Amino acid sequence: MAIHSALIEALGACLGPRGLLTDPKALIPYNEEQRRNYHGEARVVARPATTAECAAVVRLCREAGVSVVPQGGNTGLVGGAVATGDQVLLSLDRMGAVRWIDPEGYRIAVDGGCILADVQRHADEAGRLFPLSLGAEGSCRIGGNLATNAGGLNVLRYGPARSLCLGLEVVLPDGRIWDGLRVLEKDNTGYALKHLFIGSEGSLGIITGAVLKLFPRQTSTVTALCGLTDVRAVVPLLSRARAITGDEVSAFELMSRFAYGLGVRHLDGVRDVLDTPFPWYVLVELSTSRARANLDETLAILLEDAFDSGLIADAAVACSEAQRQMLWTLREGLPEAQKKEGASIKHDIGVPVSRIPAFLERALPEVERLVPGIRPCPFGHVGDGNLHFNLTRPEAMGDRAFLDRREELNARIHDIVMDMNGTFSAEHGVGRLKTRELAQYRSPEEMDLMRTLKRALDPANLMNPGVIV
């Protein structure tokens, strides 16, 4: 239903001049999606400053039969926060406060619009760690991180956003507020409502507040780059690393020779730290807050064990913070380095950790068969089973011609992944981009359950319609 002026007036009366944007220029940042796959057409952006205002917006829209699209930092990659001209875009960008912090109890409570880097900073200043960390952390907002169950760099050690959340405050599709701001690790009193909203991508309600877990701040870190001659070694290597280090592995990142080479070639200050080339590399990092931790020794034991059992063929340990930074610049600069080689097609896939080698052995020849000369650039968080299976165009092929093969390559890779009990969306979510895949790959029972939940909680289909189901 179109937005009538009466609704705009009512929203303005509720939110005040700063709380309602209708000027086309002011709307641009809310309508531009990061990867430009989607263009929003919202003509009305509501910016509540409190949970009560947020609830009032939802109620007013509901009475007018207008649907609401919640938006956090607008850093999503699957079109989950994109509104049409007939919808009200509800931004959390005026609800960015830290509500309280309890360092001794390892807890922090924040508004849904709190920027992730602010959560991290408040924790750090209190001597604590909030471990969620991802590329967009300077602008993404915690409500969005929870709504999409964000992953990022520390999932291996601390789990995704879901694992870090103890309680939620949610504005429901009918405009009521659910106060689920619990602080407890153990609380068995009914259905896990919190988990229903986490990962629902704003389609079941709007996360306006959260209680989060904190951890001891790390005080020691050691980092090494390992060269592998066989990708099959990656599974036993991680397996032994977990046991030998007592689960103090905080990063375990795989890179193919091609990916590593791109980094060395294109990234400033990055050089190859191993004497000979290897088909595969693993960046491994251990960290702890333990007093008088001797992580150097632990790492040495791990590497020695890995050499002796033939899992790695070479390794370089970072001997200074500068060396450590170089290894991370290489790993984190891969998307940028890849850009220099022309168009690429990206996949946010996951397979069971033990099956990563089998997946690569199956997928790599398959993409070469489909597009001869294609340059696969796989890297990613092996510890989570989450690979960025990125494909760079053949040297002799144009960008456009290569991108025209996207659908075909996507379909084939997703087929392989799903055949191995994997996922076509490890961390980015479904949004509007992958609803077709969801319906295709998930069983009728599963789709039915999801649709039943959506209908039960949002019978009028006014909360971020078109997302997920």
Next chain:
Amino acid sequence: MAIHSALIEALGACLGPRGLLTDPKALIPYNEEQRRNYHGEARVVARPATTAECAAVVRLCREAGVSVVPQGGNTGLVGGAVATGDQVLLSLDRMGAVRWIDPEGYRIAVDGGCILADVQRHADEAGRLFPLSLGAEGSCRIGGNLATNAGGLNVLRYGPARSLCLGLEVVLPDGRIWDGLRVLEKDNTGYALKHLFIGSEGSLGIITGAVLKLFPRQTSTVTALCGLTDVRAVVPLLSRARAITGDEVSAFELMSRFAYGLGVRHLDGVRDVLDTPFPWYVLVELSTSRARANLDETLAILLEDAFDSGLIADAAVACSEAQRQMLWTLREGLPEAQKKEGASIKHDIGVPVSRIPAFLERALPEVERLVPGIRPCPFGHVGDGNLHFNLTRPEAMGDRAFLDRREELNARIHDIVMDMNGTFSAEHGVGRLKTRELAQYRSPEEMDLMRTLKRALDPANLMNPGVIV
């Protein structure tokens, strides 16, 4: 609706003679609840041997309009698996297999009826740890552990059952099977259905299979008993212990002087290991699988820090496995020791960790006011905020007279707990025992959400009706 012979015949045809029990003697173990708070009256017990048979039972009962009560090991404490004579009790006790184990990938998949100790043993034999551990582990079944989100001894380090589960297979209230046997840590493809069934106490479906996480098996353990002069020290002590040990604290158990004294007095082979009495004691244990871990040193640093900052006044480190066992015999024998002092009234409560001292300062005078001479015996998992706030009758009072005060004491303690943003059921669940408390303490919005979910997934109210909502 009563069970007609046609349904019994159909179930018998489906399940065979071993799969259907109607002989009153054979039914006794299924109808007896551990604490004898409830007496089941089931006249029909269905024991499917496969997921397909389990689904068939649900469908047959549904067609007959008969409700189903799922039962795992029948070790629950809140009447969640108790059937009336008009219901079919569905036991998972013939579905006890381990389906597969992947030690390198740290995963195990099991039937819903697999006994917890069997999961632990299979993991251990593969050099891995399945950390869920609780008193009933020799007879409770993993489907029940997941349906009730069981807690136990290792929640501080590894979280409750929910945290250990990656995927589920569930027979839905309509008799269909949801195959959600995922193996991935990261998978953002729609609503978190798994979490809806975990903790639903069998009221939304029957858990027939699960994929679980494994961990490195611990190889070093150190244990100490600390004497505290002030219970307020317990929060900073835990806080520092987490940081100093790098989160290698695997137990942090508080005991009052009265509780500790009962253990020393009544338990075989247990003696006081500290020279003078203290009002409060903490049993702390560190453990790790780390190679060449020097936990003795870490523990020494922790205890020295705690002495220097005045948090503890004395400590005894277990110097042998026998000494360690004695400390655990004391802690785990407390319920038994308590029995020797007459009737007691128990509470499975939780409060935010930081507020445990405030809770005790408020609740202890209150129960003394209500029942002068009452002997509170608080102990429990401080790290989780979960206290067993057990109350022993006054020496001069009869058991019966004391137990008559149960409702009154419960109500007062639950009021205090809920006022502190705590929980009246930290780990046992709601079942049939605490539905009144749930409706009383949870907001109308929350109750409404739970009832909406129940109605949506089980519109005919045939799956464990009367539990939770």
